[in-house]
Amino acid sequence: xxxxxxxxxxxxxxxxxxxxxxxxxxxxxxxxxxxxxxxxxxxxxxxxxxxxxxxxxxxxxxxxxxxxxxxxxxxxxxxxxxxxxxxxxxxxxxxxxxxxxxxxxxxxxxxxxxxxxxxxxxxxxxxxxxxxxxxxxxxxxxxxxxxxxxxxxxxxxxxxxxxxxxxxxxxxxxxxxxxxxxxxxxxxxxxxxxxxxxxxxxxxxxxxxxxxxxxxxxxxxxxxxxxxxxxxxxxxxxxxxxxxxxxxxxxxxxxxxxxxxxxxxxxxxxxxxxxxxxxxxxxxxxxxxxxxxxxxxxxxxxxxxxxxxxxxxxxxxxxxxxxxxxxxxxxxxxxxxxxxxxxxxxxxxxxxxxxxxxxxxxxxxxxxxxxxxxxxxxxxxxxxxxxxxxxxxxxxxxxxxxxxxxxxxxxxxxxxxxxxxxxxxxxxxxxxx
Amino acid sequence: xxxxxxxxxxxxxxxxxxxxxxxxxxxxxxxxxxxxxxxxxxxxxxxxxxxxxxxxxxxxxxxxxxxxxxxxxxxxxxxxxxxxxxxxxxxxxxxxxxxxxxxxxxxxxxxxxxxxxxxxxxxxxxxxxxxxxxxxxxxxxxxxxxxxxxxxxxxxxxxxxxxxxxxxxxxxxxxxxxxxxxxxxxxxxxxxxxxxxxxxxxxxxxxxxxxxxxxxxxxxxxxxxxxxxxxxxxxxxxxxxxxxxxxxxxxxxxxxxxxxxxxxxxxxxxxxxxxxxxxxxxx
Numbered sequence: 092x093x094x095x096x097x098x099x100x101x102x103x104x105x106x107x108x109x110x111x112x113x114x115x116x117x118x119x120x121x122x123x124x125x126x127x128x129x130x131x132x133x134x135x136x137x138x139x140x141x142x143x144x145x146x147x148x149x150x151x152x153x154x155x156x157x158x159x160x161x162x163x164x165x166x167x168x169x170x171x172x173x174x175x176x177x178x179x180x181x182x183x184x185x186x187x188x189x190x191x192x193x194x195x196x197x198x199x200x201x202x203x204x205x206x207x208x209x210x211x212x213x214x215x216x217x218x219x220x221x222x223x224x225x226x227x228x229x230x231x232x233x234x235x236x237x238x239x240x241x242x243x244x245x246x247x248x249x250x251x252x253x254x255x256x257x258x259x260x261x262x263x264x265x266x267x268x269x270x271x272x273x274x275x276x277x278x279x280x281x282x283x284x285x286x287x288x289x290x291x292x293x294x295x296x297x298x299x300x301x302x303x304x305x306x307x308x309x310x311x312x313x314x315x316x317x318x319x320x321x322x323x324x325x326x327x328x329x330x331x332x333x334x335x336x337x338x339x340x341x342x343x344x345x346x347x348x349x350x351x352x353x354x355x356x357x358x359x360x361x362x363x364x365x366x367x368x369x370x371x372x373x374x375x376x377x378x379x380x381x382x383x384x385x386x387x388x389x390x391x392x393x394x395x396x397x398x399x400x401x402x403x404x405x406x407x408x409x410x411x412x413x414x415x416x417x418x419x420x421x422x423x424x425x426x427x428x429x430x431x432x433x434x435x436x437x438x439x440x441x442x443x444x445x446x447x448x449x450x451x452x453x454x455x456x457x458x459x460x461x462x463x464x465x466x467x468x469x470x471x472x473x474x475x476x477x478x479x480x481x482x483x484x485x486x487x488x489x490x491x492x493x494x495x496x497x498x499x500x501x502x503x504x505x506x507x508x509x510x511x512x513x514x515x516x517x518x519x520x521x522x523x524x
Numbered sequence: 525x526x527x528x529x530x531x532x533x534x535x536x537x538x539x540x541x542x543x544x545x546x547x548x549x550x551x552x553x554x555x556x557x558x559x560x561x562x563x564x565x566x567x568x569x570x571x572x573x574x575x576x577x578x579x580x581x582x583x584x585x586x587x588x589x590x591x592x593x594x595x596x597x598x599x600x601x602x603x604x605x606x607x608x609x610x611x612x613x614x615x616x617x618x619x620x621x622x623x624x625x626x627x628x629x630x631x632x633x634x635x636x637x638x639x640x641x642x643x644x645x646x647x648x649x650x651x652x653x654x655x656x657x658x659x660x661x662x663x664x665x666x667x668x669x670x671x672x673x674x675x676x677x678x679x680x681x682x683x684x685x686x687x688x689x690x691x692x693x694x695x696x697x698x699x700x701x702x703x704x705x706x707x708x709x710x711x712x713x714x715x716x717x718x719x720x721x722x723x724x725x726x727x728x729x730x731x732x733x734x735x736x737x738x739x740x741x742x743x744x745x746x747x748x749x750x751x752x753x754x755x756x757x758x759x760x761x762x763x764x765x766x767x768x769x770x771x772x773x774x775x776x777x778x779x780x781x782x783x784x785x786x787x788x789x790x791x792x793x794x795x796x797x798x799x800x801x802x803x804x805x806x807x
Contacts, residue, residue: 220562
């Protein structure tokens with residue numbers, strides 16, 4: 092068994108964020124630093140109070156065998172880009188080690204080093220050299236690169252005159268012809284129009300599957316990941332939460348964005364609650380059988396509660412809820428308008444005196460399907476004005492209790508699973524001759 | 525499993541670790557040697573894009589400087605040139621070396637901050653960036669040198685045999701520019717103050733160094749102190765080797781300057797390598 096081409100061992104990366112007011116970006120003026128040091132010494136402190144440690148990676152470990160195509164997914168802020176930067180030797184790990192057994196080329200950005208004044212031809216050479224190709228290599232692949240990019244006619248015009256589509260096509264064409272042992276690609280790469288995107292993805296697939304290179308592929312496009320990656324590492328808040336099968340990884344990734352799993356999103360501090368000077372959102376809850384819970388049953392009613400506080404009198408408030416599936420697609424939208432709901436909500440669009448209110452929406456039993464759902468909650472004023480909007484504020488799971496399972500026990504597809512009325516009748520007697 | 529081009533070296537195996545200085549670094553520098561040329565070429569090519577006169581503009585500045593300085597320092601200020609040397613030549617040789625130093629220093633100091641987009645997105649040994657910016661200064665030097673030759677032909681002035689030492693003095697200027705430049709470049713990444721310090725150094729240095737006048741104008745007792753400025757030695761050295769001015773070269777000064785430049789260069793590289801790992805995070 093060959094040795095792993097990449098070994099990541101307990102890699103951690105710490106950044107220091109400062110919270111001083113006058114700061115812009117990561118650099119500072121000597122005067123600030125000196126003044127700071129003096130005043131700190133005067134106060135007898137060894138460490139500045141206003142610095143915070145931020146661990147972008149908190150101990151990541153995994154191994155990659157030669158020829159594997161590994162997807163790396165995670166929410167924004169999970170540490171993916173930091174991990175790539177550390178693997179690409181752009182920044183140093185604070186702790187841990189990485190063993191590389193091969194040349195690494197990383198594509199963290201399309202068109203790195205492109206200079207707008209230079210022509211397309213010149214930029215191919217420049218970009219190729221920056222990405223690590225030798226001049227001979229570039230000359231050898233020049234025609235292929237030009238053909239792939241489809242900008243042959245404009246090769247001798249300065250890149251600043253290119254459309255953005257041409258720009259990224261040229262940039263990607265250069266990047267696509269790198270030949271390292273380990274290739275690291277970050278998110279960006281399916282660019283251009285739909286046809287070119289297909290070409291990009293096709294080329295990436297060819298590189299991954301056909302040429303036998305080791306590829307680390309970071310993307311939010313779970314479809315592509317599922318397609319070309321045999322293995323997926325899922326990162327969340329700087330740690331690996333899954334390392335294995337891609338489909339499972341994608342499911343975990345979709346679910347991992349939610350912080351609340353207990354059925355309630357509360358905002359107890361009115362000053363910080365979502366909203367404005369007129370109305371504030373206090374809580375959003377999911378109830379099943381009268382209890383606040385994130386686990387509901389298929390054959391029971393699910394209630395969605397929105398609690399809000401009116402700071403001004405006389406507002407005509409209404410409420411609305413969107414139900415979303417695991418991937419963020421909206422399944423249904425409902426509001427407490429009389430014509431759009433059952434029964435009559437007496438507080439809909441009626442002037443609200445100052446105070447706290449709770450509105451409740453009931454999703455009937457035998458309506459939802461088994462699986463995970465998310466909610467977005469909205470508070471509306473005068474029907475059309477959105478005062479408070481909280482997208483995907485809560486998630487909950489619906490469990491199959493077997494109520495509709497007397498006949499069929501297999502997998503049941505669908506965003507919802509309502510019980511609808513079915514009736515079959517015989518139309519006529521037809522003789523089969 | 526085919527792994528591509530014959531240009532690739534044997535697969536390497538190394539460890540990235542916090543705080544570990546890589547032995548790979550100098551090997552990497554060699555492997556990325558073409559990048560020096562590419563980045564320098566980029567800077568030069570971009571300069572003359574969309575111009576009509578193109579490279580001709582590179583000739584204007586040295587010529588204009590020589591003319592203006594001759595008028596100001598020789599006619600107006602009344603400085604004297606040693607026997608048999610036309611004042612414009614004296615000035616041009618001084619300008620030649622000073623401009624190289626000033627350009628190299630400026631380019632080097634601003635190189636890291638100017639390439640921040642590269643530093644945060646691609647790996648290559650970071651030393652490539654400042655050094656390639658100095659290569660640009662070399663190209664300018666060469667062009668001005670051609671003008672100098674033309675001017676010598678015009679004055680029918682034959683350079684002394686000592687011109688073979690010119691590369692040595694150029695190397696001292698290079699060392700000084702690179703040493704000081706690396707310090708400024710590394711410091712500038714975190715403390716942007718140094719962006720303002722630089723023009724001051726260049727301006728001040730210009731008047732202190734014997735660019736527009738000859739060192740023989742400096743009184744004897746101040747000569748040693750004066751030679752602490754490595755560029756004074758360089759410019760004197762240039763004049764000594766090209767124009768054959770005897771007694772122009774001050775030997776104690778030369779040794780002192782070599783020591784200073786050597787220290788600057790070594791410490792500059794050391795500091796740069798030390799701070800290099802934080803560049804991408806701080807820039």
